[in-house]
Amino acid sequence: MFSFSNIRYGYTDKLSLNNINLSIKKNEFVCLLGPNGSGKSTLFKLLNGLIYPSDGQYTFNDQQINAHFFKNSVNAKKFHQQVGFVFQNSDVQLFNTTVYDEIAFGPRQMGFPEPEVNKRVIDCLTLLNINKLENRVPYHLSGGEKKLVAIASVLSLNPDVLVLDEPLTGLTAQAQENIISIMQGLHNAGKTIIMSTHNFTQIKDYVTRFIEFSENHTIVLDAPTKLVLTNSDLMVHLASM
Amino acid sequence: MKNQKYLNMPDWLSSPENYSPVKQKNTFLQQNRGRLLNLLSLFSDKTETTSQPLNRQNSFIQLLTTITLILLTSLSRNISFIWIIYMYQFLQIALLPKLNMLTILKRIPINLVFVLLFILPSFFLTDAKTVIFFVLKTNLILIIVSYFMNTNTFFDIIIVLKKCYFPDIIIFIIDITIKYLKILSESLYAMTSAMELRSVGVNRHQYQSLSNLFGSLYLKTKSTALEMYSAMEARGFTGNYHFTRTKQRLNLSDITQTCITIFLITLFFN
Ligand SMILES: Nc1ncnc2c1ncn2[C@@H]1O[C@H](COP(=O)(O)OP(=O)(O)OP(=O)(O)O)[C@@H](O)[C@H]1O
């Protein structure tokens, strides 16, 4: 589904991603690990077409993803509907006046009639246990509440691929468990999930594949969970990150 | 898999979406995100983008040189002298890393147009020669300034101001304003990106969405400012503004530059 070959990217002349080779198939549940500043968020931005590689090739469903691809508005819209992205910083992801409108933003754009939009919004609110936030102003919410609303607003688009940059950070244990079971449910429903976290132990029983970034902005480990779980040294290493 | 909790997945969410967007011309956002990025780069420190220490000159000397050159240029009535400074300045620009060089060179035509626009009326009042001389001079001054801005970070400039005994409070305000503008423009960029990512179809209220976006941005700026001030107070900010100075020693290029400047001054008075 996604394929990166020899990708390099630098915001400045310092590289933030160095020689990334990676391919992700449909219905995988991938988790990125790695120290702060290793390039996880940068890879996600690249994946979502917010930035383009300085070097190397990125393809999605055999279609090359670059500025030219996004020039075509049909391509761009289809791509953004298929690939949903939850930012690491949910502060910047909310731009509507109420939580309801925030979640309805996507479905309304897709041209659903208002009853269908309403159904989607209520379903998402229920799924994330945030029904009581429905009429609040996103801006005034707490950090964790914002994160949940951001996730809901992406879910309402029903994307095939869900990219979540540290979705568990800043949430209560209960909310974290809920998010994990939602991701698991979506995975079981055939969707592709790509996430990042700093807590290996918490998600090791759910994801199907681990990718570890190093401080040099390269991938140092790319292994299916089955393999990771049988290697106790590796387990200790990943758990201590 | 363990711990499979029963979760009520709505039907629509567990089936693939068959959505095909309608063809439509690019929205306001898509057209302007690139422009916003350019605007953003204005606030980023130019020298941070090049890690080469080659051109790291002492900012204090650079400031003095810049001021001297501007003074000499504006006072001079000798066309050959202006050309000499031009040549000197272009030589310096040529020694810069490619990225910085390009940003300065790209500015020149734009500057020239502006200078011409302002000076055009005087064409009718005086002779062409004087006007051209004046255009050359103004343009040179702009080049000198943009060279200085491109080789010094805002942080360097602040340190120089501090050395020149500028009041703390003014330095503080300049420093905070610059950082603030940068944070602000980055939030704006991130928010427009977020909006674009979820703009998957026809937005019947495009301008309302935009105004909502600016509304939340405004609220954010207010709270960012307040939070920053509280954070500073919490850490004991009293109005004295200290920062670590990296000791800038004089190197060969500083000495060369000083010599050249002195040479230019003597040339001016001859
Ligand atoms: N907007 C930016 N401008 C310049 N450099 C940046 C920018 N964003 C990130 N970087 C740099 O790129 C590198 C990778 O950053 P990235 O945000 O991808 O790290 P990360 O793995 O997501 O870290 P974390 O775990 O802290 O979220 C870092 O060295 C960072 O300093």
Ligand SMILES: [Mg+2]
């Ligand atoms: Mg990150």
